[in-house]
Amino acid sequence: METLQVGRAKITWLNGGVNFLDGGAMFGVVPKPLWSKKYPVNEKNQIELRTDPLLLQVDGKNFLVDSGIGNNKLTEKQLRNFGVLEQSSVEVSLNQLGLSTKDIDAMLMTHLHFDHACGLTRWEGNRLVPSFENATIYTTEVEWNEMRNPNIRSQNTYWEENWKPVEHLVETFTAEIEIVPGLKMIHTSGHSDGHAILLFEDQEDTFIHMADLMPTHGHQNVLWVLAYDDYPVRSVHKKEEWMKIGYEKNAWYTFYHDAHYRALKFNSSGEVIDKVTRERYSYES
Template sequence: MEKLELANIKFTWLNGGVTNLDGGAMFGVVPKPLWSRKYEVNEKNQIELRTDPILIQTGGKNYLLESGIGNGKLTEKQKRNFGVQEESSVEQSLGKLGLDPGDIDYVIMTHMHYDHACGLTKEVGGEFISVFPNAAIITSEVEWEEMKNPNIRSKATYWRENWEPIQSQVITFKEEWNHGPFKMVHTGGHSNGHSILIIEDGEDTVVHMADLMATHAHQNVLWVMAYDDYPMASIGAKQKWMKFAAERDAWFTFYHDAVYRAIKLDEEGSIKNSIPRER
């Protein structure tokens, strides 16, 4: 398991499963000859996308950023459509660190699409229960409301079994959630309720852009997904927060990237420091 250690905060990437989605959808209107130079694509025009939660430990507390794709939640048809090669083994990853799901104090959800939220619940004895029963689950108020009342487009990704069992654990915020070194900011864009996470530890800054910058190949502010509900909002948020990150020489961390866990960029946008994903 790859790690990033700051003075007071430790990040550890867990195994949350892997999907393979259409590269054209992931890069929107960007022509394939451009994006395929930046990210490997297979013969089906799919790109590998991890769904790996990040365990963040600080102040004696355990925080989980996103929840993985879960286990036993997807039909065989969904697995084919989403290119799922492996489901989550988050509980096993935690076990290797001497933890279990009951030790998680907070689950931080940038948004609640199925590939981020399926790991929040599991089926036991014919009913769905919370995987992290002692955790406060943090997401934006806008995201939570759409999760419960999806529209004709979003109902394909906001699933009842992912929210009903955990609704008593959810804490929502309007524009920002501030908690110790964490600041969660509602950005919109990818979804109406999408948020990013900023973590500051002394002189170190970490920015988790979530699905505004799903992989290292998405750093161009104009390269946004066809999946984005509000692409111009995505572009505006990327401009703002990537400038913020550049001014602080911040680490960017990833949930989906199959190549890097975290990177730092130089003034030209080249990767100057990185934590590669172990293969």
């Protein structure tokens, strides 16, 4: 498992699953001859995407950033349509680190689309229970409200089985919340109305987790947003704002979906000055 130390925070990427989605959908109106130079694509026009939670350890606490695609949460049709090649093994990853699901203090949910939230619940016999029994689940109030009351578009990604078993664990916020000193969740909207990013600052060290505002390294261009975005213009403006902030701080940018890089560090000109490359696993050999 790849790790990154940023100030007093240690980040470890767990195995949350992998799927393949249409590259055109992931890059919106950007022409394929442009985006395919930035991110590999297969003969079916699909790009490989991880759904790997970030284990964030800071000040003696264990946090997970999003929850993975889960296990046995999708139908055969959904597995096929979403190109799911591998489901989650988050618990296995935690065990390899000497941890269990009970050791997770909080889930920092950037948003609650199925590919981020399916791992919040697991099957125990014939009923669904919280996957992380002691964890407070942080999400924006807007996102939580839409999760429980999806519209005709969002009902395809906000599922009752991902929220009902954990509703007693959820704590919402409006504009932002500080989880521990220096670690904030900030509401941006854009990808979803309730979408949030993470900002961690420890003196000169900074990382920004843009979540699905910049799901892969191929989305660095502020104008390159997803066809899945509910508010694409908002995504552009928020990307522009937070890329500028990060460049000025020489911040690390961490990824949940990228199949090639775990994190990239940029200088003030937006050039890569450091990187954490993802290891390749057996199914890809």
